[in-house]
Amino acid sequence: RKYDPYRPSIQTFDLITRDASFLCAELLPNPAEETRKLALLQRLSEISAETFGDAEVLPFGSSGNGLALANADMDVCVFLNAKEGEEEVSPAEFVERIGDRLEKEPDFENVLQLRKARVPIVKLNHINGIACDIGYQNDLAIWNTRLLRAYCKADRRVRDIVVIVKQWAKKRRINNPYTGSLSSYAYVLLVIHVLQRRGVLPNLQATVEGNGQVPFWDCQGFNRYFFEDISRLSRYWQPTPESLKQSVGELLYEFFRYFASEFRYATHVVSIRKGGLLTKEMKEWTKDHTQAQADSKPNVKNRYLFCIEDPFELDHNVGRPVDRYSLFTIRGEFMRAAKILSKNGDGAIARLCVERH
Ligand code: ATP
Numbered sequence: 582r583k584y585d586p587y588r589p590s591i592q593t594f595d596l597i598t599r600d601a602s603f604l605c606a607e608l609l610p611n612p613a614e615e616t617r618k619l620a621l622l623q624r625l626s627e628i629s630a631e632t633f634g635d636a637e638v639l640p641f642g643s644s645g646n647g648l649a650l651a652n653a654d655m656d657v658c659v660f661l662n663a664k665e666g667e668e669e670v671s672p673a674e675f676v677e678r679i680g681d682r683l684e685k686e687p688d689f690e691n692v693l694q695l696r697k698a699r700v701p702i703v704k705l706n707h708i709n710g711i712a713c714d715i716g717y718q719n720d721l722a723i724w725n726t727r728l729l730r731a732y733c734k735a736d737r738r739v740r741d742i743v744v745i746v747k748q749w750a751k752k753r754r755i756n757n758p759y760t761g762s763l764s765s766y767a768y769v770l771l772v773i774h775v776l777q778r779r780g781v782l783p784n785l786q787a788t789v790e791g792n793g794q795v796p797f798w799d800c801q802g803f804n805r806y807f808f809e810d811i812s813r814l815s816r817y818w819q820p821t822p823e824s825l826k827q828s829v830g831e832l833l834y835e836f837f838r839y840f841a842s843e844f845r846y847a848t849h850v851v852s853i854r855k856g857g858l859l860t861k862e863m864k865e866w867t868k869d870h871t872q873a874q875a876d877s878k879p880n881v882k883n884r885y886l887f888c889i890e891d892p893f894e895l896d897h898n899v900g901r902p903v904d905r906y907s908l909f910t911i912r913g914e915f916m917r918a919a920k921i922l923s924k925n926g927d928g929a930i931a932r933l934c935v936e937r938h
């Protein structure tokens with residue numbers, strides 16, 4: 582580990598840990614919200630079945646991985662089982678048909694059809710107060726949700742750290758891929774990366790039973806294998822003794838410090854699949870390559886300024902929305918956060934999450 586002259590004392594870490602745990606308790610959704618989400622899921626299942634026949638509706642993202650803040654949007658995905666000889670429904674057609682149907686229902690508002698998005702979806706609000714995105718046949722999203730849920734189960738500290746990081750990113754306005762910053766999904770991958778480096782988390786995609794080889798479980802051409810049965814994880818992997826002593830406060834500080842001053846943005850790629858770092862060269866995520874791609878597919882914009890490899894979709898940079906300006910802002914926020922946590926533990930969590938205007 583890099584020498585750190587600003588590293589705070591254990592007492593400071595304890596104060597941060599205490600405040601982080603209070604804030605988490607405040608931010609997590611209450612049981613009434615969970616009930617409303619389940620009811621909405623049920624309602625969408627009925628409507629999908631009426632519209633398409635054989636349909637299944639599954640939650641993904643934070644509604645499926647146990648990492649939701651109160652009032653978070655709900656992400657769901659619809660899967661259709663086409664009957665023998667029946668033509669498959671295209672994503673654009675799906676969005677149009679379910680969108681048109683939902684517009685007629687009195688309990689849905691602001692139904693918006695995004696037919697031409699990279700991933701076509703319908704956005705809407707339910708009158709019970711929940712905002713929802715509906716996607717279509719996105720198996721990889723279901724699998725990455727399950728992977729994140731497994732990491733969350735593997736160590737109690739993960740959820741608290743993620744909740745604070747999400748709140749920080751939201752309040753500091755760096756949690757919006759549409760304006761050049763990162764999605765929550767990206768931040769969770771960053772947290773997992775740091776915890777893997779610290780020996781708190783294993784690499785579940787490289788954990789196998791016995792001395793076996795990593796199997797290949799195909800999903801849209803990618804390997805979706807990972808060790809999911811966390812109750813049996815301790816047979817195959819153990820956290821380092823040092824990592825067991827680290828508090829949530831200490832790990833939070835480590836997280837911000839790592840992306841403020843250790844991670845090399847110019848050359849490195851975060852890869853939880855590898856349990857460490859790759860280089861941009863290795864992945865051919867370089868400028869020249871970007872140009873070649875841009876020439877062949879002019880409407881796909883790839884940026885490789887902040888490189889975060891998707892754990893399954895290996896050619897996808899989850900940090901793609903980040904441009905030069907937003908990278909500057911995001912790195913500035915990492916530095917600000919590390920500085921706040923290194924100074925004085927009391928009230929640090931509140932200062933960390935002060936709204937930026
Ligand atoms: P929040 O509670 O803030 O909505 P979340 O856990 O739902 O957080 P999102 O960023 O909304 O996270 O992502 C939800 C799902 O969408 C992820 O599980 C992932 O499958 C998919 N996703 C989001 N962003 C990306 C991305 N940049 N690349 C690939 N998939 C993404």
Ligand code: MG
Nearest residue numbers: 642643654656
């Ligand atoms: Mg979400």
